[in-house]
Structure formats: C-alpha cells, structure tokens
Amino acid sequence: MCSRRSRTAPAAAAGEPLFVTADLTAPGGIDAVVPAVRDRFGIPDVVVYTLGGSHASAGGFAALTDAHWQDEFALSPLVAVRLDRALLLAMRDTGRGAVVHVSFIQRRLPLPDAALGYAAAKAALAT
Secondary structure, rough: OOOOHOOOOOOOHOOOOOOOOOOOOOHHHHHHHHHHHHHHOOOOOOEEOOOOOOOOOHHHHOOOOOHHHHHHHHOOOOHHHHHHHHHHHHHHHHOOOOEEEOHHHOOOOOOOOOOHHHHHHHHHHHH
C-alpha cells in the first residue's frame, strides 16, 4: 500500500484507491496510513512489514555519522514499532491476525564496510 518512497505518488498511482502517500519515518506518516487501512479494509488480518534500505557510504563505522544511525533506526525498527502499536491492539481484540517483520541476512552477517547501521537496525527488528 505504501512505502518510505511513497512520500509522493508516482504517476501510475494517480487516483489509485489503495495508494497512500506518506513518509513512514515521520510519526505523522503512520497517522495517515492507519486510518486509510481501517477505512478501506477494516481491521487487518495480516500486516507485512518490508520497509528497509540504506544510503550510508562506504568506510565502515568511522564513516557513519549520528544522522546515518538515526536514519537507519527511524526506518527500521521504529516504523515497525509504530505500525504494530497502531494496529495490533485491534487485531488482538478480534482474536486473529498475524504480523510479519521481514528482516535481512545482514542482521547476522553485516557488510562491515558499508552496512553496519542497516545491519544493526535489522537485528533490532528481528529481536
């Protein structure tokens, strides 16, 4: 339905009722997505979280700034925590549902030159 890159709708999504424009790394992004999900589908039976990515440059730990670390953790796991918090109580009250958090192999086997923040964020998500 949406992704971090869905802060602006692509031309192909114009008028698409299942597309929600939102920046999920901002707390207000969840506030845009959750009512849209509930209005269109009611209480979800399944939530699949696949959001991820990294824009950190090579250079290992010494090249990662605080901003890199904050970006990685804002994207994953913080978005998953916000979505879970917004959707799981209603799912639990129905007595059914499933949540899937998709991680990545780097959570266990990080690429030390470029993906330490990403790997740490995915490890936190898996935990």
